[in-house]
Amino acid sequence: MKLHFKKTGSGEPLIILHGLFGSADNWYSIAKELEKQYTLYLVDQRNHGDSPHSDEWNYKVMAEDLNELMQDQNLDAAYLMGHSMGGKTVMNFALQYPEKVKKLIVADIAPRHYAVHHQSILEGLTSINLHEVKSRKEADDQLAKHVPEAGIRQFLLKSLGRNKEGEFIWKINLSVINDQIENVGEALDYDNSFENPTLFMGGANSKYIQEKDRADIDRYFPNNHLIYIKNAGHWLHAEQPQAVVDTVRAFLK
Known part of the structure; x- marks a missing residue:
């Protein structure tokens, strides 16, 4: 599927995926800061924003959508960042195409299964x-x-x-x-791991990344760093945008 996206900035490529019910616009204020150092690709995932609708909606096809976008943009590898559902997408992508991910940032989501709560x-x-x-x-x-x-x-x-x-x-x-809301809560299920640096960035007031998640995080992403953004819940990029920008910059450097 040809996803809708916005491209801005200059430098090494950084692709950002939004969460459930969201769109690329959710990350526009973050992108305005990061575009000074990176070429940003703000992506609408399928069935969201201005991207096409489809009856097929799961992490397998969403990871393939991302792969198609990178191929179309002639990106051999990029930094990837995803929030919530987008975090699950980039985790799946990194385990399927590890050679295409320089560094991975996962915002307030863990590899485990989440019960439907929407x-x-x-x-x-x-x-x-x-x-x-x-x-x-x-x-x-x-x-x-x-x-x-x-x-x-x-x-x-x-x-x-x-x-x-x-x-x-x-x-x-x-x-x-x-x-198909159950699909968004699916756990990762792979035999391999992603060895490149991975940042798990949780909201200190959110319960999406808990102590019990460390085992799965270490299993799939052994080269990980877990931090919590103070005074932020699940929508940490909206609640503490400058802290998110500073954290992302420090990690990618």
Whole structure:
């Protein structure tokens, strides 16, 4: 699949993948800082952002999407960074194509299985009647019945777009995500390991990377470094962008 992406900056290539319900735009402020040293590829994963929709949605095909993008851009190897679902994608990619990954950064996700925990969000998104809502405010009001946190609603509604007729549409493939949400929590299952430097960057207030995850991290990524960003939860790049930028710069140097 030909993914939509934004390219900016100059220097060695750094590819960034967003998380579930997100898009490349989620990392734009981070990219504005990092583009001074690197050529950034901000990627919309399949069924998200401006990339194509597909009924097939799992880490095998998402890793192949990334491989196709690198081939199209004539990238023999690159630095890879992924958040949450994007972190699982780059982990899978690094284990399948280790020679194509110079260094790996995984933001607030571990190699293990995660139980489905997005029910209220999915219920809220599917409850919005796009044929009836006349404004984003109306969509937000409907979503608030299921998702009380204003910041999370603001993030989710970035995926609300309009078609050529001016009607509201979801840029995410909501039906496929809803039907196949279990796929996003899949654990890594490989016999090999990725030997190049790998940074696991967790939010100090998040529970996505726990002490029990160290065994899996060491197994698949033995040359790893685990740090936690202070005063940050799962969306650490939005909550503490400068700390994330500084950490990424230090690691890639």
